[in-house]
Structure formats: structure tokens, C-alpha cells
Amino acid sequence: xxxxxxxxxxxxxxxxxxxxxxxxxxxxxxxxxxxxxxxxxxxxxxxxxxxxxxxxxxxxxxxxxxxxxxxxxxxxxxxxxxxxxxxxxxxxxxxxxxxxxxxxxxxxxxxxxxxxxxxxxxxxxxxxxxxxxxxxxxxxxxxxxxxxxxxxxxxxxxxxxxxxxxxxxxxxxxxxxxxxxxxxxxxxxxxxxxxxxxxxxxxxxxxxxxxxxxxxxxxxxxxxxxxxxxxxxxxxxxxxxxxxxxxxxxxxxxxxxxxxxxxxxxxxxxxxxxxxxxxxxxxxxxxxxxxxxxxxxxxxxxxxxxxxxxxxxxxxxxx
Numbered sequence: 443x444x445x446x447x448x449x450x451x452x453x454x455x456x457x458x459x460x461x462x463x464x465x466x467x468x469x470x471x472x473x474x475x476x477x478x479x480x481x482x483x484x485x486x487x488x489x490x491x492x493x494x495x496x497x498x499x500x501x502x503x504x505x506x507x508x509x510x511x512x513x514x515x516x517x518x519x520x521x522x523x524x525x526x527x528x529x530x531x532x533x534x535x536x537x538x539x540x541x542x543x544x545x546x547x548x549x550x551x552x553x554x555x556x557x558x559x560x561x562x563x564x565x566x567x568x569x570x571x572x573x574x575x576x577x578x579x580x581x582x583x584x585x586x587x588x589x590x591x592x593x594x595x596x597x598x599x600x601x602x603x604x605x606x607x608x609x610x611x612x613x614x615x616x617x618x619x620x621x622x623x624x625x626x627x628x629x630x631x632x633x634x635x636x637x638x639x640x641x642x643x644x645x646x647x648x649x650x651x652x653x654x655x656x657x658x659x660x661x662x663x664x665x666x667x668x669x670x671x672x673x674x675x676x677x678x679x680x681x682x683x684x685x686x687x688x689x690x691x692x693x694x695x696x697x698x699x700x701x702x703x704x705x706x707x708x709x710x711x712x713x714x715x716x717x718x719x720x721x722x723x724x725x726x727x728x729x730x731x732x733x734x735x736x737x738x739x740x741x742x743x744x745x746x747x748x749x750x751x752x753x754x755x756x757x758x759x760x761x
Contacts, residue, residue, distance in 0.1 A: 454750035459562040464569040466616045472570065473608075475750055476577030479757040481584075482543065482650065508536050543676075544601045545579040546645045547572050547588035547611065548637065550655035551618040553627040559686040560746040565622055567682045567745050568654045569615040574753055575652050576608045589644060590614040592621060593631035598644060626701065634659050638667035647674035654680040657729055665732045672736045679733055681726070681742040688744075690718045 457468070457475045509522050512532035525533040549572040555565035572588070579586050580603075587601030588611055597614045599607060634655065645651045651671065657664075657679070671677055690696075692709040699705070708714045726742070733740035741756065743749060 454754075455748070458749050459566045459570040459745075461566060462556075462558070462563050463622075464566045464616055464619045466612065469569060469573040469612045469615065472573045473577045473580075476574050477581055478754060479574065479578035479581075481545065481575065481578050481582065481757060509533050510536060544585040544587060544646060544649040545575070546601065546641075546649055546651045547575050547579075547586070548641060548651065548653045548655075549588070549590050549615060550634075550637075550653075551590060551592045551615070551622065552631060553593050553622065553625055554658045555656055555682070556622040556625045557687075558684050558745045560684065560744075562745050564656055564682045564684055564745060565619055567743065567749065568656075569619050570749060571654050571680055571682070571743065571753075572615060572652075573612055574749075576611050578757065580605065580608050584650075586611065587644075589637070589640065590618050591632060591637050592618050593627050596632070596637070596640070601649075624701070635661070635663045635667060638664055638671065642667065642670055645671065645675050650676045650678070652678045652680060654682065656682050658725075660725075660729050660732070665736070668732070668736055668738065672738055677736075678739045678741065679729070681729065681740060682745070683722075683726075683742065684745045688719065688722050689715070691715055 454475060457472060459468075509525055510533065512521060512526075512534045516534045520534045520536075522533045522535045549568050551565055551568065555568060556563055558564055558566070572590075576586050576588075583603065585601040585603040586599075586607040588599045590597050590599075590611070597618070599611050599614065601607065634657065638653075641651065641653070668677060690707075690709055694710055695706050696709045697704055697706050730740055732738075743752060
């Protein structure tokens with residue numbers, strides 16, 4: 443048993459994100475890793491969409507199941523008039539009750555994610571998380587749609603229950619990822635609040651919405667947009683970060699540059715190190731408290747994490 447677990451662990455290690463850019467072949471191979479993931483526990487959904495996810499909600503589905511004698515209280519719209527005319531006894535059609543939960547995946551590929559100090563860049567980590575979710579949703583028979591957004595453009599993927607929807611998402615992730623070349627955003631770069639506003643237009647009531655970002659510009663205006671989203675959709679925020687953003691410790695001063703200006707940071711100063719760490723924790727605390735207030739799930743993954751094992755800790759299918 444231990445040998446099998448070790449073998450599986452080693453196989454998963456090869457599927458973890460690496461490097462400054464995502465490779466399409468690696469995103470495609472995540473399909474095999476996602477077989478073990480289940481995004482949702484069975485439960486009632488918030489809308490009356492028809493589909494493959496059974497719930498306690500009572501209503502008319504899309505798949506015909508059988509004809510039986512009409513009973514008091516049956517919907518008269520379901521009467522089978524042909525059978526009724528033939529038998530001279532009222533009969534009604536029964537439909538298999540079904541519901542579905544379309545999955546929308548929003549992945550941030552803006553300049554701020556083009557950074558990493560361990561294993562991979564945040565942008566690469568985000569593409570792997572989005573790809574895992576997409577493959578897991580496909581394996582569950584859900585419709586998959588989403589949005590990939592950079593600093594100046596974005597691409598919508600219409601929800602479909604097919605491998606083509608996942609492949610389109612992966613190709614867009616790969617394309618946007620390879621357009622990144624600097625962690626310095628342009629002055630007119632897209633803000634997260636505008637993306638969340640678009641999400642209210644794109645994500646349909648009752649769907650599951652996964653948003654993968656570093657949330658560096660998350661503020662109260664973003665919380666208001668999430669409040670409106672969370673009223674009708676199941677939102678999961680997935681925060682990606684690099685350990686160097688969490689803590690910056692050095693025995694010597696470090697210099698940073700944006701390609702034009704150079705600044706020396708007092709990273710050898712304990713007070714500066716503490717202030718730097720506090721700034722990260724304060725922003726993450728604001729994001730966490732915001733998610734709690736709205737009843738939204740917040741997950742957080744670092745570029746140094748073993749992503750595949752951590753995804754299994756959260757989404758592993760129960761046997």
C-alpha cells in the first residue's frame with residue numbers, strides 16, 4: 443500500500459507547475475490527475491436549470507421516463523393525449539428530474555502574476571489550478587465555461603459540456619500566459635473590480651464560479667461585486683501567492699528595478715521586514731474576512747506548495 447501511495451505521489455509530482463511559462467502539454471496531462479477530484483458534494487442548487495445533477499428540487503426535467511395513470515395533482519401540461527385517447531383513461535408523462543451546475547472558471551493572467559521565486563511563477567500556478575478544475579468538472583459531466591483575462595484584454599469561453607470547452611480554455615490560458623513578459627502593469631491595466639462586474643453578466647444563476655487570482659487589487663468595491671455574485675452563484679476564490687511576497691528576509695539590502703528606476707530596500711532591517719510581512723497579512727486578512735462575511739469559500743496556494751497533493755486534500759473524491 444505504501445509503495446502504491448509513493449508511486450502515485452511521484453506521478454503527481456511531475457504534474458506540478460514549474461517554470462516561468464505554462465506548457466500546453468502539461469495542462470493537457472492534468473486530465474488524468476483530475477480524475478480523483480470532485481468539486482462538489484451532492485446538494486440542492488440555487489436555480490431551476492435542467493441538467494445532470496440530481497437535487498431535492500422538484501420540477502420538470504428534460505428526459506422522458508415513463509407514462510402512468512393520471513393522478514390528482516399532476517401537471518395537466520404533462521398529460522399524454524395520445525395514450526389518453528387510445529385508452530380513454532387519462533395518462534400523464536413522467537420526466538426524470540435533473541439539475542445541473544454549470545462551472546465557470548475565471549483565471550487572472552495580469553502582469554502582477556508574472557512573478558515567482560520557487561518552482562513556478564504565480565501565473566503558471568493559476569493556469570494549472572484552472573486546468574485542474576476544468577478537467578474535474580468535465581469528468582463530472584458539468585458544462586464548463588469561463589474567462590481568461592490579462593491587463594488589456596480578456597476572452598470568454600461559452601459553457602459547454604464537452605472536451606472542446608476545456609481545450610478552448612486551456613488554449614486561452616496558454617496564449618495569455620505566454621503574452622506576459624513583465625510584472626510591471628501598464629497604467630490602464632484592467633482592474634479586478636471590472637472583471638467581477640463582467641462575472642455578474644457572464645455567470646448564470648445557480649452556477650459554480652471559481653476565480654483564480656492573486657487579488658492584489660481586491661478592495662471594498664470588489665466586495666460589493668462579490669456580494670451581488672454570491673446571491674445567485676456559488677463562488678470560490680482561489681488566492682495564489684509567492685513566499686517572497688509573504689516574507690522578505692535578508693542579511694543585506696536588496697535592489698529592485700522596474701527597468702527604468704532603481705530602488706534599494708532596507709531588507710536587512712527588522713522593522714522593515716516586519717512591516718513588509720504585516721502588509722501582506724493585512725491584505726490577506728481583509729480578503730479572508732470579506733469572504734467570511736459573504737459566505738464564500740477562500741483557498742490559498744503558494745508557488746512553493748505541492749499543488750496536486752493540496753488539491754486532493756481539498757477536492758479528493760470520497761470512496
